[in-house]
Amino acid sequence: MSDLQPQIDWITRLVRHDTTSRNSNLNLIEDVESYLNEHGVASTRVSNADGSKANLYFTVGPNVAGGVVLSGHTDVVPVDGQPWDTDPWTVVEKDSKLYGRGTADMKSFSAIGLSLLPDMLAAGLKRPIHFALSYDEEIGLLGAPAMIEEIKKLVPTPAAVIVGEPTDMQVVDGQKGIALFRTEITGHEAHSSQPHRGVSAIMAASRLMAKINEMVDRRRRDASSDSPFEPPYTSMSVGVIQGGTAANILARRCGFVWDVRTIPGDDVAAIRAEFDAEADKVLAEMRAIAPECRIITEALADGPPLMPQPDNPAADLAHQLTGSSSCYSVSYAAEAGQFQQAGFPTVICGPGSIDQAHQPNEFITISQVAEGTRFMRNLIRHLSA
Secondary structure, three states: OHHHHHHHHHHHHHHOOOOEOOOOOHHHHHHHHHHHHHOOOOEEEEEOOOOOOEEEEEEEOOOOOOOEEEEEEOOEOOOOOOOOOOOOOOOEEEOOEEEOOOHHHHHHHHHHHHHOHHHHHHOOOOOOEEEEEEOOOOOOOOOHHHHHHHHHHHOOOOOEEEEOOOOOOOOEEEEOEEEEEEEEEEOEOOEOOOHHHOEOHHHHHHHHHHHHHHHHHHHHHOOOOOOOOOOOOOEEEEEEEEEOOOOOEOOOEEEEEEEEEEOOOOOHHHHHHHHHHHHHHHHHHHHOOOOOOEEEEEEEEEEOOEOOOOOOHHHHHHHHHHOOOOOEEEOOOOOHHHHHHOOOOEEEOOOOOHHHOOOOOOEEEHHHHHHHHHHHHHHHHHHHO
16 A cells, blocks of 8 residues: 555545636646745746636656647535535545545546656656646636647647546547536516416526437437447436516526536537527517517537547557557537547547546545556556566
8 A cells, every 4th residue: 555655645635635626727737836936947837817726737758749748627516415424524534445536537637747757757768758737627628628729739749638537547549528508588577376477587598408308319219339438329408497476476496407418429509400490489479579579699618528539549558558449428518529639549548437437435446556556667668668
């Protein structure tokens, strides 16, 4: 266990920063920058519009092409309302597991890499290791695109990108895409005993949510038995709904947020167009009663899927480093699709299980920390050859 203490210390160090997506992540970024400065490693921030959050990327080794990008997001999901048995922001080791928010998803991957920075500097790397730490992945893959664009323009072309989401160190070359939308409906208030004089925004919303359900049902019926995803079709769901004033008032306002998880090849634009066509029909009926009615849908996020490729140098490298020969697909979204869209060979491979992600008492096993460390040491040796 003691030989993993530097990795455990760094996992503890990163988890200690409460980087829930609603918060700034600058406390963590500044901590990493301080560590890099101690070792003489330069880094670059790519901040959001108001400077409250930042991506961070840096290179260890020579400034040449053919390196490997290690990508990890710094933000985590909330712990609000979850029945934790320990402090989520303090790593607790028990029964060969490390408990804490972000241990699985996905601070351990970045922590292992940072803990081995001295090894990387001493190894005489012939090709570089690039770290890419992002913000706001958990709320729609919002932070990484600006950093990816800078890496594409300013960093000598990497040979591969490894996104360290928790895969139990299995090699993943396919992921679903994600799109998020917010639909806001404005109706016309009236007494609930006089529905002909008003328009309920909630009732209009229910028709649009039924449309979403119908689009999902159609895809479920038509799903291919060969699909590597679970579920094997594009899924859609409404995650948040708000509206109404009282039971006896036709609601003036209703808003809902809906989520689309696309399999490669399914078109988000076509899904949105079909939804908008239904919204136009509903709105025409609403305005026949009250012309001021509105339905407005806003896109909140649009992350592309990771498309499995028959010839993927990143998968070949990950197989070499893990000793595995298989590739898998996952239904969650990740920044891997964004790196691939930018032209980089990309896979997902990291320690921990997605089954623990977003859960109370989130944990990573010590054995997965060991596997992740072995993977990273193999990468150092590979790039030093």
